[in-house]
Amino acid sequence: MTPERATERDRLRAVAARVLRMEAAALAAMAEDPPEGFARAVRLVLDAPGRVVVSGMGKSGHVARKIAATLASTGTPALFLHPAEASHGDLGMVAGGDVCILLSNSGETRELSDLVQYTRRFGIPVIAVTRVADSTLARQAEVALILPDAPEACTIGMAPTTSTTCALALGDALAVALMEARGFSAEAFHVFHPGGKLGAQFLRVSDVMHVGDALPVVAPDTGMGETLVEMSAKGFGVAAVVEEGRLRGVITDGDLRRNLDGLMGRTAGAVATPDPRIATPEMLLSEALGLMNRHKIGALLVVGEEGRLRGLLHIHDCLRAGVA
Incomplete structure (x- = not known):
């Protein structure tokens, strides 16, 4: 390897190390002081007779899809609802007895407004996942899970990196807490994962x-x-x-x-x-x-x-x- 390539390799590895350290620090901070409303959020979902509807726009939407998928595969019926599609007829997918988990780093995502208004009109509980405690979304929600006010890991400090990692990890924490509260077993996990390596691990x-x-x-x-x-x-x-x-x-x-x-x-x-x-x-x-x-x-x-x-x-x- 030439000296130039070795220098480039070391520089890129240093970038990776910096990003990982920044995101790990935010996760560590959240682990030391989990969001205040976490237990209330878990109880809200456990007490709901319906499903969990998870929504977010942009990168938060991608995280919301993953949270919904994890919940659904671990014993909590859940679905992802795109906020733009919700405004064009898909609000009918949300019904009484459901709970909404809405993700927005700023808490001011315009595309979520119709969904928020719909939940207020029909008394559907909202769990907000946001970084801003006094945001519109946090104020409208029954429970607001506030993410750490940590800098994004990108060079310009704007691309969703640290914030989406924290939201994703918080979604995992919710799913695991619900699994344990429901007594979700390995056998039940197999029912939802009959294919691939996961399914094979539970075959008898x-x-x-x-x-x-x-x-x-x-x-x-x-x-x-x-x-x-x-x-x-x-x-x-x-x-x-x-x-x-x-x-x-x-x-x-x-x-x-x-x-x-x-x-x-x-x-x-x-x-x-x-x-x-x-x-x-x-x-x-x-x-x-x-x-x-x-x-x-x-x-x-x-x-x-x-x-x-x-x-x-x-x-x-x-x-x-x-x-x-």
């Missing part, structure tokens, strides 16, 4: 296991010739040895190799490994995959109450579900 063995006729099942007295046919037909490389519905053992490729001498003259019960590694239907898929990885096996039989065979989980099922 019962969600993907093979059941019924797909299972390679033989009785303890089944001859090994018939057992091999069953293993080949079902394609999992294993056979479950089952007696009266209860798992008695498993036959794997390793068991076949260890019993090659006189194999065809034996029964499944004589070849099977008793007490094999198993999964339960309620086990997280990620936990079952960890079990297979630790013991270097490619499939787990799934056993329910009283040792009854319920299904089979193959490592490929975990990979297809996105657990890796």
Whole structure:
């Protein structure tokens, strides 16, 4: 790297460090002294029978969208309403029982005026998120959450940077406080995140296991010739040895190799490994995959109450579900 490029790299990293320090300082100040009305805002949302309508203009609008999305995915029904669209008919999306969270750094955003007037007319509570305590928005709101009066991190001190970071973090704090107040669980989180990595983390063995006729099942007295046919037909490389519905053992490729001498003259019960590694239907898929990885096996039989065979989980099922 040339000296000129190294100097440019160091200069740009210094800019990043300055911005991060300024925004971190504002967040630290807010953490030391959270907005006075925070608890009242949480209670207002908890007591509302309707939804949370979040709105803001410009950069505040982008933050408002994220807050609404976070609330909706963590147990608090919420939506984003664009203030300009609200003035052209979308005010009908706001109903009695709802609560509005309105974001405006200055508290004087002109585009929010129709929405504010509508909430006053129909008695819809407003939570204001603003930097100016004596602004129009703060005065009109039931609860005003005042952001730190910290400088923006940009060179000219005008581009929304520190202020939007603080508003975003405050939205996260509201969402988490509401989650804890509602007792929102990991299982409930999965209901709202069925796709992608988040969904895969909460899948259970019962969600993907093979059941019924797909299972390679033989009785303890089944001859090994018939057992091999069953293993080949079902394609999992294993056979479950089952007696009266209860798992008695498993036959794997390793068991076949260890019993090659006189194999065809034996029964499944004589070849099977008793007490094999198993999964339960309620086990997280990620936990079952960890079990297979630790013991270097490619499939787990799934056993329910009283040792009854319920299904089979193959490592490929975990990979297809996105657990890796």
